[in-house]
Amino acid sequence: MSSPVPPTALQLQSLVTTDQTVQLSLAEIEIAEPGPGDVVVRVEAAPINPSDLGLLLAGADVTAAVATGSADRPVVMAPLPDAAMRAMQSRVGVPLPVGNEGAGTVVAAGTSQAAQALLGKTVAAAGGAMYSQYRRVDVGLCLELPAGVAAVDGASSFVNPMTALGMVETMRLENHSALVHTAAASNLGQMLNRLCIAEQVPLVNVVRRQEQEDLLRAAGATYVCNSASPAFMDTLTAAIRATGATIGFDATGGGRLASQILTCMEAAANAGATSYSRYGSAVHKQVYIYGSLDRGPTELTRNYGMAWGIGGWLLTPFLQKIGMDGVARLRSKVTAGLTTTFASTYTDQVSLAGALQLDAIAAYARQATGTKYLIRPDL
Amino acid sequence: MSSPVPPTALQLQSLVTTDQTVQLSLAEIEIAEPGPGDVVVRVEAAPINPSDLGLLLAGADVTAAVATGSADRPVVMAPLPDAAMRAMQSRVGVPLPVGNEGAGTVVAAGTSQAAQALLGKTVAAAGGAMYSQYRRVDVGLCLELPAGVAAVDGASSFVNPMTALGMVETMRLENHSALVHTAAASNLGQMLNRLCIAEQVPLVNVVRRQEQEDLLRAAGATYVCNSASPAFMDTLTAAIRATGATIGFDATGGGRLASQILTCMEAAANAGATSYSRYGSAVHKQVYIYGSLDRGPTELTRNYGMAWGIGGWLLTPFLQKIGMDGVARLRSKVTAGLTTTFASTYTDQVSLAGALQLDAIAAYARQATGTKYLIRPDL
Numbered sequence: 203m204s205s206p207v208p209p210t211a212l213q214l215q216s217l218v219t220t221d222q223t224v225q226l227s228l229a230e231i232e233i234a235e236p237g238p239g240d241v242v243v244r245v246e247a248a249p250i251n252p253s254d255l256g257l258l259l260a261g262a263d264v265t266a267a268v269a270t271g272s273a274d275r276p277v278v279m280a281p282l283p284d285a286a287m288r289a290m291q292s293r294v295g296v297p298l299p300v301g302n303e304g305a306g307t308v309v310a311a312g313t314s315q316a317a318q319a320l321l322g323k324t325v326a327a328a329g330g331a332m333y334s335q336y337r338r339v340d341v342g343l344c345l346e347l348p349a350g351v352a353a354v355d356g357a358s359s360f361v362n363p364m365t366a367l368g369m370v371e372t373m374r375l376e377n378h379s380a381l382v383h384t385a386a387a388s389n390l391g392q393m394l395n396r397l398c399i400a401e402q403v404p405l406v407n408v409v410r411r412q413e414q415e416d417l418l419r420a421a422g423a424t425y426v427c428n429s430a431s432p433a434f435m436d437t438l439t440a441a442i443r444a445t446g447a448t449i450g451f452d453a454t455g456g457g458r459l460a461s462q463i464l465t466c467m468e469a470a471a472n473a474g475a476t477s478y479s480r481y482g483s484a485v486h487k488q489v490y491i492y493g494s495l496d497r498g499p500t501e502l503t504r505n506y507g508m509a510w511g512i513g514g515w516l517l518t519p520f521l522q523k524i525g526m527d528g529v530a531r532l533r534s535k536v537t538a539g540l541t542t543t544f545a546s547t548y549t550d551q552v553s554l555a556g557a558l559q560l561d562a563i564a565a566y567a568r569q570a571t572g573t574k575y576l577i578r579p580d581l
Numbered sequence: 582m583s584s585p586v587p588p589t590a591l592q593l594q595s596l597v598t599t600d601q602t603v604q605l606s607l608a609e610i611e612i613a614e615p616g617p618g619d620v621v622v623r624v625e626a627a628p629i630n631p632s633d634l635g636l637l638l639a640g641a642d643v644t645a646a647v648a649t650g651s652a653d654r655p656v657v658m659a660p661l662p663d664a665a666m667r668a669m670q671s672r673v674g675v676p677l678p679v680g681n682e683g684a685g686t687v688v689a690a691g692t693s694q695a696a697q698a699l700l701g702k703t704v705a706a707a708g709g710a711m712y713s714q715y716r717r718v719d720v721g722l723c724l725e726l727p728a729g730v731a732a733v734d735g736a737s738s739f740v741n742p743m744t745a746l747g748m749v750e751t752m753r754l755e756n757h758s759a760l761v762h763t764a765a766a767s768n769l770g771q772m773l774n775r776l777c778i779a780e781q782v783p784l785v786n787v788v789r790r791q792e793q794e795d796l797l798r799a800a801g802a803t804y805v806c807n808s809a810s811p812a813f814m815d816t817l818t819a820a821i822r823a824t825g826a827t828i829g830f831d832a833t834g835g836g837r838l839a840s841q842i843l844t845c846m847e848a849a850a851n852a853g854a855t856s857y858s859r860y861g862s863a864v865h866k867q868v869y870i871y872g873s874l875d876r877g878p879t880e881l882t883r884n885y886g887m888a889w890g891i892g893g894w895l896l897t898p899f900l901q902k903i904g905m906d907g908v909a910r911l912r913s914k915v916t917a918g919l920t921t922t923f924a925s926t927y928t929d930q931v932s933l934a935g936a937l938q939l940d941a942i943a944a945y946a947r948q949a950t951g952t953k954y955l956i957r958p959d960l
Contacts, residue, residue: 257859480636481895500881511892516860
């Protein structure tokens, strides 16, 4: 132990209570001594990703949230709708730490060579429970940041970069050569746009508003389709035909967008057909749903023949599928592009207590395009 | 040429006209001389499968069908709804023969050894255009029926048997060990039930009515769930838990049934879980839609985590995937079980002209469970 690690530290916790409420608060937890293969990270930056919100908010109605507690130790309570409560049964009464990823300084290390090598270094870690002042974590979950890269710049080095890379990798593994992405002006979407430009992968960006289209075009996007436009289906079909995209990644989940993408893929596939095929085109059309911005049902019109698939896509099983070598290959791409292709930007930086202010919660819970909060537990 | 083949023969044809109507009639076509690898089959039996109806009826409103022509040469006209007409654009003005499969006697053969070997034999053929008195067909599409098996017994030896086998094979290829089937009292469903009993594959049958449940139980089915029952979701979950089914084949397509199957698979997977998993169970849950008894949209509630998929399933691409060896292996199973596991029963047998009677069309277009017509072009 080479650096002072306090015996306790604050950790943001989310608790679903029996009275159908989620309670967010800061708990004082003990920092355990690192085992041989562990390090203790002083967390200096951890993003609030869309993938953190389900665990954090538990599907609560945050518009009805109320704040109690003190300025240093705020406590927020928000009611859960019936459906959310049913889905959360197994976590009732169990306070859960939150925060998939973050970055900070290694202030203590176990006895192993790998752990000792990180002492004093700035690392990113994807170990969960990162909304904490200090976090003991397995050294295997740490990524040493290149010299000169600050914790703030490395805080989002896992979830979004690996997701963007995972989409392109999935596209290749499943024998497609171009892809469609929805909610394409999100932080992830902008990253995917940069990645596809860098790797010369044709990308069809689907957005909902003109300013999102402008943003992506300014960032070099060739194909941007606005789903609010009356010409949406035609422009999407044309873009799919131009790129040959037969796989899509949809962040919205609910509604008709996934089905519309398949419809346009089928129209593009049939655009050159001269004869009637009663089962539709033979080309396989795939959409993966990886988010749930719209929690409503997904509606499939099935007017795209029989060669189609829809399914859930999640980063962790994908990484298990490609194995350690595959993960290492993608991680090295992230490291090389941390401040370029894989850079994230934040709307606001807040302390742990600041993350529990009602106005902050309202802002990040909305998941509006471009809104991204960074928690700074060291503030 | 060893047997008299008439120069022309009657063939049932389906024509979509520019005035948004489907016209069904019997055309007199020439029977071409067989090439070296061809045979000419006098068709004696050909089933009307659900998979034939799309091509035959073109999505027309058969309740508004009108009959003209003579008793020997009926002509039926039925109007197409706008959506059907849009989907049929590429077949407007092109008379199409119908009938995926059938059986009959080889009355002429080309010069090749394989063709000559079939002369005089009773064969099943899956070559399309089988609603014809005579059909020239590539010998590779023929299956010689075992001695003593009549054409009527071999008429349905391809589509349903290979589909049932294809479902079980897909289950195994994708690492599942039990399956769910909807519209399970259909001819295909009853066949799948017999096949699963024979191969000791746990099968969960989903039906809509009590008499369908009774029928399957009488045929030895262990798990039958009635979707019209208030306890449907509970009984389906229990059956899935008991069998470990994580793949389903859905004939209905529209509505919520596919999604309900996934919901129950997830509930079964989580039934033993002790800790909260925010992304749902890790076990992959798959439903393939292979029919469209309900042409409406498919609605997915997505309350089954992220490890799920839905897609179209079609026999031909599946057979291409398993290759010639795989097909030969399945075909030999069919041959061995033609009058047992893979036997079909028919509601009625009709001539080519009889298949164009309005009451017959109304009956087979309804696709009611157990209603299956056999066309006998030799009558």
